Each structure stands twice: as structure tokens, then as C-alpha cells.
Amino acid sequence: MFTFTTVVDALQQRVAVSGPKPAFIFHDKHGGRCVLTWQQIYRLGGRWAAVLKSGSTGQGHLVLNTLPNSPERVIVETGILLSGAASVNGQCQLADGSDLLHGLHVSRARAIILDPDVPNSPWKILEKLVSLGEDGSVTSEELPHLKLVYFVRRGEKGDDEDFLTHLENLSDWYQADVKPDDVVSVFTTSGSTGFSKLVVHTHHNLVLWNTMSHPLFDDSKEHIDLILSPLGWLGGYAGLPFVTGHQRVLCDVRGGGHPDDVVDFVWRCLQEEKCTMFFVSRFIIMQLAERVRKSRQEKVHGGESSISWEWVPECILLGGLPITRAMVQAASHLAKTVFVDYSSTDFYLIATLEVDDPDTFVDHDAGLVVKEAQVKIVDTEDENVILPVGQVGNILAKTSGMMREYLNNPQATADAFTADGFFRTGDVGSLDARGHLIVVGRGSDAIMRGPYIFYPGWLEARIRACPGVSDVLVVGVPDPLLHEELCACVVLASDHVTTQHMREFVERDIVTTEDDSLSLQPRYYLRFESFPMTDTGKPRRKVVKKQAALRLALK
Incomplete structure (x- = not known):
């Protein structure tokens, strides 16, 4: 059993035991493979x-990291950890860069890490606001806290x-004395302002993952996890394998972008690396299960299978949105065991379920509350009233690994907690007679879209800026894969303005990446009088919302 009190301690112990073994295995869309060992x-x-x-960045400082999933991101995150500083997940999805600048302003980051050569690089926004010195130092009236820009480029090896290659050619090495209460990283989660x-x-907080009462955190077994989540999210964070000791398989986005066929990419990774566990989006699970089903039918009828499923992972992990029986049934064809988890960036793991029979799974069942957590269901009007078994109310939770705070936002931090220290999850649900937590969905206007919780107010404000738009409501409508999809319901000022004009306006306003299946752009536009x-x-x-679903014939 490994014992450690910081993520840095955990990494040192993994290096001592598993030094030359793979820690991260990257595959890219072109078939390339890159391995990073613990050493x-x-x-x-x-x-x-x-x-x-050497740039006076270390303990007490924050560094905004904008790199996508890649070997470089893992090394950069590790270096930030060892320096004693903490990383902040940097985002740049809006064409005007307002989300990037918001992250820099709120975090008061001392440094930013970016690649200036990639499409839609954050540098295109930043270079207009800073004066850059030859040593990477910057000065800026708009961003007074920002002192350094680090350019991380990919070129030919050697x-x-x-x-x-540049790091391999260096000789200086450093590790700070990190304490358990030091900030390890600052993650991003949905905000009502957009x-x-x-x-x-x-x-x-993070080292608690090593002691979680969950079968997936069994140190006595070898684990190879396929996880496509961004390295800047808590669930995908580069430091978690240091704690769990699991090998991580993921996509090298810098190696040509996201896969053209992500379902095929997942299948190939699972089979080639013989992954024991995987966690991917609902869309991928449903599509992959359908391909496997068709392949088995082809094999039964003597045909040539389009996809083989020779290696069967030990388990598949479902989470991120209310889970249905159909989804569990699909997942059961892809792994020996299906787990359902209820967790979030704010409060870690709350409940988990190892599914016994997919055909009898109860929709939205998140399983038993783990021993490290407490849950109570309270009245939606008076949270001092605890509801009895079976009644639906607001879910409040308390865990040993809850976040410290929302960075530089004391009001949001105060609003998130009750007087007795329970976190207001924003979800509604109930506890059934078995003690299982049933998570129905969000209790606000938030839209549950795939792994994201989407607050529509900020997007509505941006659409209202489109000429000819009188009013707009962005609502969630049913989607078989994402749970909900975005629909912009608009009142237009005249017949000369069309929903197509609005669609084009939004496309210009919001950056579209190569992987835009979960873009911030609405899928549907409906006109209302x-x-x-x-x-x-x-x-x-x-x-x-109901009228939109009816007009689109969605159930």
C-alpha cells in the first residue's frame, strides 16, 4: 500500500517502483504512438x-496552462507541480478571447503557457495586449499580474x-518542498455567466483518491485506463495517475487534432493497449456498442466483421449526466462490469454503483453513498427540511475531498455551502429504500449536455447582440446521446431576419475546433412570434422548452 501526503510524494513513489514502465500512452489520429515513462x-x-x-515562478504562484492533451501538457503540468506553483486550466473557445482573459483576470496568473503556432492560438488574442521581452517577460496594463509567457512548440525530434528535445538538452533540475495544504491545481467548471x-x-484533496472506497482504486492490480477527458479537468488531470498508479491512454491532440472517427479511435486504443477500464462520452459508448452489435451479427451470418472485440476491458465507467437503462445496456456489451459514479469537480465522488443486471437498472440510479461522503435530500423551498425516503428535493453533499474555494470569488464560495458545511450540488434527486441516490437532473435553468452543465444566460446575451433579434431563450431539448441538446428559441424583429442569419452570427462569435461535437453553438434554432x-x-x-421539444418532435 502506497502512503503519501502530496501528489509530488506520490510521483516519487511511483518512479521508485515503476520507473521504466509506461505512465502515459498517447495515440494520435494518424496512428502515431508516444509513451512517457514514470522516469x-x-x-x-x-x-x-x-x-x-529561473523565472522566479514557484510556490504561491499560478500558471495558466492552455495546451491541449499531449505529452507536452503532461510534462508542463508535472513541472508546475514540482516547482511548487499550481496550474490553472486555460480556455479559449470564444472568438474574442473573453474566456481566456477572464481566466487570466480572475486567477491573477503570473505566467501563461501556450503554443503560438496552432490554429486559434491564445497568442493571437494575447499579443495585442502585452509587450513581450526577449526572455519571455511581459508587461501589460490590462493584465498587470501577468509577468511571463512560455511558448511550448512541437518540432522535429532532435x-x-x-x-x-529542449528539456532533454537541459541539465538543471528542481523540486520544491510541497505541503499537503498547498494548492495543487485550479480546475474549471460551469459558470452561470458563461x-x-x-x-x-x-x-x-487529490491524494484521497488513493484511499477511496471504490473497486477502481485497488492498488494490488495493474490498471490501464482509457480516458479522453481534457487534462485540465479534474477527471482527466495529469496528476491523478501519480496518485492511483494507473497507466493512462489518451489522444495526442497536438498530433494532428482530434480523430476524424473518434469511435474507431477508441476501439483501436482499447484493443491495442488492452485497457482494463475506460471512461468516454455517452455518444461514443452508444455508437461503439452499435458497431460491436452489427459486427457480431456479421460474424454469425458468416460475413467478415467490420470491427473485432477480442479484448474485453474489465470495466466501463459511466457518469457526468443522469444515466438511463438503455445506456447501461449498451455499455454492458463493451466491458465485463459497468460502474456508475456520481461526482463533480467541486465535491469529488459521492456515490457509486456496480451494476448487477443491466436489464433491471433503474434510470438515474447513482448507487450507494461512499463512506467518505454524506448526503441529504432537502426541500426545494426550505433546505432545513430533510425529506423522507422517495421524495425528490435538492441534493446536498459533504465529502472529505471537497474543493477549498472558488478562486478569488468569496461570494460564489459562500453561496455554494450551507451553514453546516454541505455543498449545494444544484442537482435534484432522492434516496430510495435501498439507500441508493437517484439523481434526476439539474434544479435550475442549467442544461445537462453530455459531460457539461451549460448555463444559457451568457449565450442568450451574445445572441441578442445579433441585428434583428428581439429576444431569445436557449433551452435544452431531448437528445438520445447527450441527454439534452441546445436549442435557441428566438423572437425576430422582422421577416428580413432569418434563423440562418443567427446561426452564421453565432458561428463567427464562437471558436469552432476540429472536435465540435460538443461545441457551445446551438444545434437547433426555432422562431417564435x-x-x-x-x-x-x-x-x-x-x-x-416543452414547446420546442414538441415542434422538433423530440422525446
Whole structure:
């Protein structure tokens, strides 16, 4: 059993035991494969930490990291850890860069890490606002806290312009004395303003994953996990394998972008690496299960299978949105065991379920509350009233690994907790007679779209800026794969304005990446003559939502 109190301690112990073994295995869309061993990560991470130290960046500082999933991102994150600083997940999805600038302003980051050569690089926004010195130092009236820009480029191996090659050519190495209560990283989560809230976690929080009462955290077995989540999310964070000891298989997005056929990519990774566990989106699971089903039919009828399923992973993990029986049934064809987890960036793992029989799974069942957590269901009007078994109310939770705070946002932090320390999850649900937590969905206007919780207010404000738009409501409509899809319901000023004009306006406003299956852009646009209103003059959002689903014939 490994024992450690910081993520840095955990990495040191993994290096001592598994040094030359793979820690991260990257596949790219062109069939390329790159392996980072535990020793490589520690060696190169320490060299990057020395670079940060030479720029007076270390303990108490925050570094905004905008790199996508890639070997470079893992090394950069490790170097930030070893330097004693903490990373902040940097986002740049809006064409005007307002989300990037929001992250820099709120975090007061001392440094930013980016690749200036990639499409839609954050540097295109930033270079207009800063004066850059030859040593990477910057000055900016708009961003007074920002002192350094680090350019992380990928080039030919052996070329010193290539980031990893450059680190191999360095000799200085550094590791700070990190404490359990130090900030380990600042993650992003959904925000009602459209900008992500910045969620602060400590080393102490993350090392709790090693003691979680969950079968997936069994240190006595070898684990190879396929996880496509961004390395800047808590569930995909590069430091988690240091704690769990699991090998991680993922996509190298810098190696040509996202896969053209992500379902085929997942299948190939699972089979080639013989992954024991995988966690991917609902869309991928449903599509992959359908391909496997068709392949088995082809084989039964003597045909040539289009996809083989020779290696069967030990388990598949479902989470991120209310889970249905259909989804569990599909997942059961892809792994020996199906797990359902209820967790979030703010409060970690709350409940888990190992599914016994997919055909009798109860929709939205998240399983038993883990021993490290407490849950209570309270009245939606008075949270001092705890509801009895079976009644639906607001879900409040308390865990040993809850976030420290929302960074530099004391009001949001205060609003998130009750007087007795329970976190207001924003979800509604119930506890059944078995003690299982049933998570029905969100209790607000938020839209549950795939792994994202989407607050529509900020997007509505941007669409209202489109000429000819009088009013707009963005609502969630049923989707068989994502749970809900975005639908913009609009009242137009004249017949000369069309929904196509609005679609083009939004496409220009929001950056589209190569992987836009979960873009922030609405999938549907519907025209309304007017919105039904309440007695106080507010639009009836729930009524509009039902009308939109009916008009689109969605169930």
C-alpha cells in the first residue's frame, strides 16, 4: 500500500517502483504512438520546474496552462507541480478571447503557457495586449499580474525548437518542498455567466483518491485506463495517475487534432493497449456498442466483421449526466462490469454503483453513498427540511475531498455551502429504500449536455447582440446521446431576419475546433412570434422548452 501526503510524494513513489514502465500512452489520429515513462515524466518535469524557478515562478504562484492533451501538457503540468506553483486550466473557445482573459483576470496568473503556432492560438488574442521581452517577460496594463509567457512548440525530434528535445538538452533540475495544504491545481467548471468558475483543490484533496472506497482504486492490480477527458479537468488531470498508479491512454491532440472517427479511435486504443477500464462520452459508448452489435451479427451470418472485440476491458465507467437503462445496456456489451459514479469537480465522488443486471437498472440510479461522503435530500423551498425516503428535493453533499474555494470569488464560495458545511450540488434527486441516490437532473435553468452543465444566460446575451433579434431563450431539448441538446428559441424583429442569419452570427462569435461535437453553438434554432410570460413579465422558460421539444418532435 502506497502512503503519501502530496501528489509530488506520490510521483516519487511511483518512479521508485515503476520507473521504466509506461505512465502515459498517447495515440494520435494518424496512428502515431508516444509513451512517457514514470522516469521520463519526473526527469523532464523537474527540468521544466527549474525553468520556472529561473523565472522566479514557484510556490504561491499560478500558471495558466492552455495546451491541449499531449505529452507536452503532461510534462508542463508535472513541472508546475514540482516547482511548487499550481496550474490553472486555460480556455479559449470564444472568438474574442473573453474566456481566456477572464481566466487570466480572475486567477491573477503570473505566467501563461501556450503554443503560438496552432490554429486559434491564445497568442493571437494575447499579443495585442502585452509587450513581450526577449526572455519571455511581459508587461501589460490590462493584465498587470501577468509577468511571463512560455511558448511550448512541437518540432522535429532532435531540434532544440521542439519543447521535449529542449528539456532533454537541459541539465538543471528542481523540486520544491510541497505541503499537503498547498494548492495543487485550479480546475474549471460551469459558470452561470458563461465563464468557468475556478475550483481550487489542494494536494490533500487529490491524494484521497488513493484511499477511496471504490473497486477502481485497488492498488494490488495493474490498471490501464482509457480516458479522453481534457487534462485540465479534474477527471482527466495529469496528476491523478501519480496518485492511483494507473497507466493512462489518451489522444495526442497536438498530433494532428482530434480523430476524424473518434469511435474507431477508441476501439483501436482499447484493443491495442488492452485497457482494463475506460471512461468516454455517452455518444461514443452508444455508437461503439452499435458497431460491436452489427459486427457480431456479421460474424454469425458468416460475413467478415467490420470491427473485432477480442479484448474485453474489465470495466466501463459511466457518469457526468443522469444515466438511463438503455445506456447501461449498451455499455454492458463493451466491458465485463459497468460502474456508475456520481461526482463533480467541486465535491469529488459521492456515490457509486456496480451494476448487477443491466436489464433491471433503474434510470438515474447513482448507487450507494461512499463512506467518505454524506448526503441529504432537502426541500426545494426550505433546505432545513430533510425529506423522507422517495421524495425528490435538492441534493446536498459533504465529502472529505471537497474543493477549498472558488478562486478569488468569496461570494460564489459562500453561496455554494450551507451553514453546516454541505455543498449545494444544484442537482435534484432522492434516496430510495435501498439507500441508493437517484439523481434526476439539474434544479435550475442549467442544461445537462453530455459531460457539461451549460448555463444559457451568457449565450442568450451574445445572441441578442445579433441585428434583428428581439429576444431569445436557449433551452435544452431531448437528445438520445447527450441527454439534452441546445436549442435557441428566438423572437425576430422582422421577416428580413432569418434563423440562418443567427446561426452564421453565432458561428463567427464562437471558436469552432476540429472536435465540435460538443461545441457551445446551438444545434437547433426555432422562431417564435412571442414567448409565454408570467404575471411578473418574465418568460416561461419551462413552457418554451416543452414547446420546442414538441415542434422538433423530440422525446
